[in-house]
Amino acid sequence: MLEVSSNKNPMIKEVRSLYKKKNRWANKLFIIEGIKIIEEAIINQIEIKYILFSSSFIDSQEGKNFYYKIQDKAHIVKVKDSLFKSLSDTENPQGVMAVCQFNIRDLAEIESLSNPSIFFLDGLQDPGNMGTIIRTADAFKIDGIILGQGCVDPYNLKVVRSTMGSIFRVPLYSCHNSLETLADLKNKGFNILTATLEGEPIYNFDFKDKLVCIIGNEARGVNPKILHMANKSIKIPMPGDAESLNAAVAASIIMYELMKSRI
Amino acid sequence: MLEVSSNKNPMIKEVRSLYKKKNRWANKLFIIEGIKIIEEAIINQIEIKYILFSSSFIDSQEGKNFYYKIQDKAHIVKVKDSLFKSLSDTENPQGVMAVCQFNIRDLAEIESLSNPSIFFLDGLQDPGNMGTIIRTADAFKIDGIILGQGCVDPYNLKVVRSTMGSIFRVPLYSCHNSLETLADLKNKGFNILTATLEGEPIYNFDFKDKLVCIIGNEARGVNPKILHMANKSIKIPMPGDAESLNAAVAASIIMYELMKSRI
Numbered sequence: 001m002l003e004v005s006s007n008k009n010p011m012i013k014e015v016r017s018l019y020k021k022k023n024r025w026a027n028k029l030f031i032i033e034g035i036k037i038i039e040e041a042i043i044n045q046i047e048i049k050y051i052l053f054s055s056s057f058i059d060s061q062e063g064k065n066f067y068y069k070i071q072d073k074a075h076i077v078k079v080k081d082s083l084f085k086s087l088s089d090t091e092n093p094q095g096v097m098a099v100c101q102f103n104i105r106d107l108a109e110i111e112s113l114s115n116p117s118i119f120f121l122d123g124l125q126d127p128g129n130m131g132t133i134i135r136t137a138d139a140f141k142i143d144g145i146i147l148g149q150g151c152v153d154p155y156n157l158k159v160v161r162s163t164m165g166s167i168f169r170v171p172l173y174s175c176h177n178s179l180e181t182l183a184d185l186k187n188k189g190f191n192i193l194t195a196t197l198e199g200e201p202i203y204n205f206d207f208k209d210k211l212v213c214i215i216g217n218e219a220r221g222v223n224p225k226i227l228h229m230a231n232k233s234i235k236i237p238m239p240g241d242a243e244s245l246n247a248a249v250a251a252s253i254i255m256y257e258l259m260k261s262r263i
Numbered sequence: 264m265l266e267v268s269s270n271k272n273p274m275i276k277e278v279r280s281l282y283k284k285k286n287r288w289a290n291k292l293f294i295i296e297g298i299k300i301i302e303e304a305i306i307n308q309i310e311i312k313y314i315l316f317s318s319s320f321i322d323s324q325e326g327k328n329f330y331y332k333i334q335d336k337a338h339i340v341k342v343k344d345s346l347f348k349s350l351s352d353t354e355n356p357q358g359v360m361a362v363c364q365f366n367i368r369d370l371a372e373i374e375s376l377s378n379p380s381i382f383f384l385d386g387l388q389d390p391g392n393m394g395t396i397i398r399t400a401d402a403f404k405i406d407g408i409i410l411g412q413g414c415v416d417p418y419n420l421k422v423v424r425s426t427m428g429s430i431f432r433v434p435l436y437s438c439h440n441s442l443e444t445l446a447d448l449k450n451k452g453f454n455i456l457t458a459t460l461e462g463e464p465i466y467n468f469d470f471k472d473k474l475v476c477i478i479g480n481e482a483r484g485v486n487p488k489i490l491h492m493a494n495k496s497i498k499i500p501m502p503g504d505a506e507s508l509n510a511a512v513a514a515s516i517i518m519y520e521l522m523k524s525r526i
Binding site for chain 1: 398425503
């Protein structure tokens with residue numbers, strides 16, 4: 001097997017370029033790192049462009065086992081240890097990473113779903129929150145997440161890692177114009193739902209109609225123009241003194257009630 | 264007002280030392296930074312040892328207003344801009360920070376509460392999760408949080424910031440030996456509750472008796488010896504494919520159901 005040792009190798013240059021959001025979205029490619037998440041990608045039939053093994057990992061027993069298990073799933077390349085380390089995002093790299101295709105879907109697909117419940121993230125900024133929301137959406141079988149304008153990239157390495165594989169399973173949609181996308185969905189009969197302090201207590205809310213639930217930015221909340229577009233509102237009662245919940249917690253509790261209403 | 268400009272000033276040395284957990288716990292002191300959280304500390308009657316203003320902030324209109332508002336609440340010190348910046352944890356410091364007392368309470372207090380619901384964190388490691396759990400506990404009026412062995416320090420700056428002031432309100436307890444503390448509470452009639460895949464669906468669980476709910480470490484889950492001690496178990500149904508929820512989300516959903524059972 002060929003061992004790549006040069007920084008100038010086009011594949012190495014591509015991997016390096018994918019640390020930038022702009023390059024990820026131009027090529028619709030992102031990096032995943034570690035055995036477990038690569039296995040998840042394969043199980044979930046994500047298209048893998050290539051898998052890089054560090055020299056010492058592919059020579060180890062664990063590396064050999066993994067290699068034999070996945071060798072027919074993608075193009076495999078051996079990379080000199082020092083070069084691999086320079087590509088890795090972790091302090092103690094396991095010795096394997098892969099480049100795979102985005103699984104962003106076409107917004108038009110939403111219309112064909114039967115009574116879907118979709119979450120719309122309005123400028124969600126924190127990578128941890130993005131990862132947590134994707135993970136909870138997977139656990140509670142939410143029909144999809146639309147990434148509104150100004151969101152942190154779900155394909156950034158920190159987010160991908162924190163989704164624990166859910167990034168491959170939750171239907172993700174992107175949109176260029178949050179207001180237009182929401183107006184369009186509203187025209188098509190979706191309820192636009194927000195959480196406010198004056199809304200209906202969430203446990204009384206009837207989740208049966210198709211809906212888009214808006215989750216706002218961590219600091220600013222929901223954009224006022226989007227808020228204005230909402231035709232339903234719920235509140236999560238907070239008898240204590242905190243002014244608000246963390247955005248990922250609020251989203252998760254709404255997803256949980258939605259899940260309950262379906263079982 | 265005296266302006267401190269030397270790195271060797273004992274107060275400056277103390278602030279610097281408080282970036283280390285060991286020193287925070289030896290002195291039961293921690294740092295908070297920014298107008299909003301200092302105001303929260305004052306409202307919640309947290310003992311403030313001193314408040315540092317940067318020279319340029321105290322000379323600004325906003326700084327002056329803040330100074331007049333709080334001058335009788337704590338000892339106030341002016342610090343040279345460059346020195347203040349070197350003490351600050353943020354990239355663009357607002358220009359004000361304070362050193363305040365821990366509000367860790369005595370475990371014995373728990374016995375005097377009427378039917379309390381307490382959360383026990385078993386080796387919770389992620390600062391974001393710790394902050395989120397404290398914030399949700401405040402929102403849903405949980406009776407207390409016990410910090411088990413191996414937890415990230417709730418008084419680290421990142422955690423304090425992410426609690427949005429809830430750190431001052433939620434009753435926090437620390438313990439030296441997780442197993443002993445839990446055995447003791449169990450002897451005193453507390454139910455020890457864990458979330459497992461085989462537990463009772465959470466929405467059927469009767470939260471009315473006094474209980475300690477265990478939240479495990481992000482990677483390892485709950486320590487098997489603690490699991491063995493539990494006499495009640497619930498599950499959060501997950502019809503989707505994710506294997507588990509983020510620890511802070513799981514804790515938040517349990518707190519949410521607990522809050523619901525009380526209203």
